[in-house]
Amino acid sequence: MSTEPAVEHNPAEATPPDTLHSTPPSDDPGATAPQPTEPQLGALRAQDLTCAIGRRDVVAGADFSIRPGETVGIVGPNGSGKTTLLRVLAGVRKPRTGRVLLDGQVLHEIGPRRRAAAVALVAQDEVPPADMLVGEVVALGLTPYLPPWGLGAPREQQQVAQALTAVDLTGFADRPVRQLSGGERQRVLLARALVQDTPVLLLDEPTNHLDVTHQLELLGLVRGLRRTVVAALHDLSLADRYCDRIIVLHNGRARPPAPPADALDPTVVAEVFGVDANRVVHPVTGESHLLITPREARR
Numbered sequence: 507m508s509t510e511p512a513v514e515h516n517p518a519e520a521t522p523p524d525t526l527h528s529t530p531p532s533d534d535p536g537a538t539a540p541q542p543t544e545p546q547l548g549a550l551r552a553q554d555l556t557c558a559i560g561r562r563d564v565v566a567g568a569d570f571s572i573r574p575g576e577t578v579g580i581v582g583p584n585g586s587g588k589t590t591l592l593r594v595l596a597g598v599r600k601p602r603t604g605r606v607l608l609d610g611q612v613l614h615e616i617g618p619r620r621r622a623a624a625v626a627l628v629a630q631d632e633v634p635p636a637d638m639l640v641g642e643v644v645a646l647g648l649t650p651y652l653p654p655w656g657l658g659a660p661r662e663q664q665q666v667a668q669a670l671t672a673v674d675l676t677g678f679a680d681r682p683v684r685q686l687s688g689g690e691r692q693r694v695l696l697a698r699a700l701v702q703d704t705p706v707l708l709l710d711e712p713t714n715h716l717d718v719t720h721q722l723e724l725l726g727l728v729r730g731l732r733r734t735v736v737a738a739l740h741d742l743s744l745a746d747r748y749c750d751r752i753i754v755l756h757n758g759r760a761r762p763p764a765p766p767a768d769a770l771d772p773t774v775v776a777e778v779f780g781v782d783a784n785r786v787v788h789p790v791t792g793e794s795h796l797l798i799t800p801r802e803a804r805r
């Protein structure tokens with residue numbers, strides 16, 4: 507059967523989900539609790555990447571690096587190429603020119619099984635077969651780690667149950683997919699990607715269909731994972747709040763990843779999206795929020 511080398515990142519050896527950004531340093535000299543180390547895997551590098559559909563270049567000359575464990579947003583108007591770029595970063599679409607390096611290896615030269623253990627993509631509006639059970643869909647994320655016909659072990663069921671709990675779908679494993687709402691289906695697909703336990707997680711519009719509570723929970727969850735996350739997002743305020751850096755796509759180009767305050771500077775937002783952006787301080791939390799308003803609102 508498969509002659510692919512052993513996977514590099516087996517969930518059986520994976521560290522339990524931990525918070526990358528939120529663990530404060532201990533000031534107790536006697537404290538023995540181990541501090542989480544920075545993730546070692548999941549460095550993505552786009553080298554002079556041109557992504558095309560047919561003969562048309564959708565994004566040209568993209569050149570950037572994403573560090574292991576970073577959460578990077580991709581924003582841009584409709585049709586600017588967010589999905590196309592994500593699919594190239596996932597290895598499911600070949601670039602027209604340039605290459606993607608994953609931990610120094612050319613992504614498109616890695617075999618499908620090993621790639622599936624390294625990169626998970628939650629596509630926009632994917633609809634799993636309606637007659638599958640929720641647990642079966644989530645278990646598909648374990649496929650790269652299993653021997654042929656290896657599904658069904660208690661350990662796998664436990665991993666599926668944990669992932670469903672992480673996306674607030676405890677007890678859904680035996681529900682048919684056809685009985686789910688759009689938002690619940692979206693969270694099942696995220697659970698599948700969680701059990702896939704890859705160093706890199708690519709999300710295409712992950713908050714589509716989600717109510718406001720689950721939008722915030724989902725982005726908080728993925729940001730707390732010790733993984734590299736790249737997410738295409740339409741909501742600039744959410745991108746501003748949850749991303750370490752943001753790539754803005756505009757006129758066929760990808761601006762280099764920059765911290766939200768720079769990437770979503772009011773001048774950039776006005777030029778790219780034609781709306782006004784203002785930073786305001788939340789009156790209760792004191793946090794900075796990006797406020798988007800239509801241009802005519804100021805007239």
Ligand SMILES: Nc1ncnc2c1ncn2[C@@H]1O[C@H](COP(=O)(O)OP(=O)(O)OP(=O)(O)O)[C@@H](O)[C@H]1O
Binds near residue numbers: 564583589590
């Ligand atoms: N299968 C296809 N055939 C031809 N053109 C396509 C195809 N898929 C996408 N395109 C075009 O490629 C461009 C980029 O599409 P893409 O889906 O990557 O944009 P996007 O930024 O993700 O858009 P949205 O915000 O609407 O989801 C668009 O102009 C789109 O019309």
